[in-house]
Amino acid sequence: MATQTMLKFVSTPREMPEKRSAAERSDDFHEIYREFAAAKAAEQSSRCSQCGVPYCQSHCPLHNNIPDWLRLTAEGRLREAYQVSQATNTFPEICGRICPQDRLCEGNCVIEQSGHGTVTIGAIEKYITDTAWDEGWITAALPAQERGESVGIIGAGPGGLAAADMLRRQGFQVTIYDRYDRAGGLLTYGIPGFKLEKDVVMRRNRLLAESGVEFVLNCNVGEDISFDAIRGKHDAVLIATGVYKTRDLDIDNAEAAGVVRAIDYLTASNKVDFGDDVPDFADGELNAKGKRVVVIGGGDTAMDCVRTAIRQGAQSVKCLYRRDRANMPGSQREVQNAEEEGVEFVWLSAPGAFTGHVTGVAASAQERDVDGPPQIASVRIQKMRLGQPDVSGRQSPELIDGADYDEPAELVIKALGFEPEDLPRLWGVEGLEVTRWGTIKADFQTHRTSLPGVYAVGDIVRGASLVVWAIRDGREAAEAITDFLSGAARVAAE
Structure with missing residues (x-):
């Protein structure tokens, strides 16, 4: 009788890939998990129950066919497993x-x-996908037939890249415009290497270039090229800029020297990891080495910041979050990793003020930069308690009077989330409708905006969200753009 391949969850315990020790991994920016061996991947895949209603698949934004590629992996059919995996996901290894x-x-x-x-x-x-890369199964997708229509994509993040991949496969001419010097968006500059090593992103960029996607980098729309010029050059346009405007704090000395935005801090660290010259890192402004660091926020960006500060050699790293551990939005797995590496979480706490001193207090008045902001010296911390639920159902934090105290700090990182930039104003575009939150108004299925032939996906529509949702949006928009351009071609032919 044939041996049962699946349903081994009763006899085989769950096991993650080996995690490097906190002491070892805290000194570098390499990924913290080691690779599965083939036998271990097959063993863990065999635990799948192959249930009739796969909730794993229905709760994946991309609806990946997870049970099938788990079964194929358990049977050692890795090439087929990869083919099933990539059928619904542009970047499975990411x-x-x-x-x-x-x-x-x-x-x-x-x-x-x-x-x-x-x-x-x-x-x-x-x-599965790392194996596919190692075995050479992943190659540039060259279309069977080229098409004359072109699509301009603004933003080289996951949404824009996913759309570019799908559109090139259909034969369209695709050009991506991005403000940074490397494609990838937050995959490249927002997420640290210990979660996503940069060669993983760069090889995807190279693959897209090999497939015929044109990248126009260091290009600020509205400055280096107008939005109208992009619309005039292409038959359809996709806006996939993401959201980069940092939410701020309305407190005393909010602009104190030593108080920095998470996106600036993480971008500088990633650029240094690439070997770039970063003056703000070299002069210490965006470098945590030897400093007492306080990170404000409880999302995944805050987790990236605290763990980066540990690796830069901070004297201490504390994370302030106004709710408790159970109510924080970030991944619990990331919180555990941060605690293992030496981060201290200060729950039910919020900043009340930044107190500072003028650089060089002991110096003469003539030598002080009296016109500049004070250098951060400490954070006034306000203790909170959880009160009644708000409209989202989560308990609202309430201030505890008289429980304030000062926490010394030389570097404070604001990881409070991101908001959309005012694109219609920045780009001088009339008729591009936005919501009351400033996000672009787009159809949730076709991703069409109020402008003919213009589509929008990802965080600039959803607000700050997950990479996997941006990938889904990009793939859906590519289908809608294909239908739109195919329809336009038919009309022109008639």
């Missing part, structure tokens, strides 16, 4: 690394609900 699986596929695994521990879906997804 999602396997950075998706919050504990809130999506793994968090909804049926055997997890029955107390047996979820299948390690993310680690297996990463293993």
Whole structure:
């Protein structure tokens, strides 16, 4: 009788890839998990129950066919597993690394609900695609036939790159415009290497270039080229800029020297990792080395900041969050990793003020920069308690009177989330409708905006969200653009 390949969750315990020790990994920016061996990946895949209603698949924004590629992996059919995986996901090895699986596929695994521990879906997804790269199964997608229509994509983040991949496969001429010197958006400059090593992103960029996608980098729309010029040059335009405007604090000395934005801090660190010359890092402004660091926020960006500060050699790293651990938006797995590496979480706490001193207090008045902002010296911390639920159902934090105290700090990083830039004003565009939150108004299925032939995807539509949602949006928009241009071609032919 044939041996049962699947349903081994009762006899085989859940096991993640080996994690490097906190002491070892805190000294570098390499990924913290080691690779699965083939036997271990097959063993963990065999734990899948192959349930009739795969909640892992339905709770994945891309609806990846997870049970099928787990079964194929368990059977050692890795090339087929990769083909099934990439059929719905443009960047499976990236999602396997950075998706919050504990809130999506793994968090909804049926055997997890029955107390047996979820299948390690993310680690297996990463293993399948890394193997495909190593074996040379992944090659540039060259279309069977070229088409004359062109599409301009503004933003080289995951949404824009996913759309570019799908559109090139259809034969369209695709040009991506991006403000940075490397493509990838937050994949390149916002996410640290210990979660997503940069060669993983760069090889995808190279693959797209080999497939015929044109990249126009160091290009600020509205400055280096107008939005109208892009519309005039292309048959359709996709806006995939993401959201980069940092939410701020309305407190005393909010502009104190030593108080920095998370995006600036992480971008500088990633540029240094690339070997770039970064003056603001070299002069210490965006470098945590030897400093007492306070990070404000409880999302995944805050987790990236605290763990980066540890690796830069900070004297101490504390994370302030106004709710408790159970109510924080960031991945619990990331919180655990940060705690292992030496980060201290200060729950139910919020900044009340930044107190500072003028640089060089002991110097003469003539030598002081009296016109500049004070240098941060400490954060006034206000203690909170959780009160009544707000409209979202989460308990609202309330201030505890008289419980304030000062926390010394030489570097404060604001990781409070991101808001959309005012694109219609920045780009001088009339008729591009936005919501009351400043995000672009677009159809949720076709991603069409109020301007003919202009589409929008990702965070600039959703607000700050997950990479996997941007990938889904980009793929859907590519389908809608294909239908639009095919229809336009038919009309022209008639």
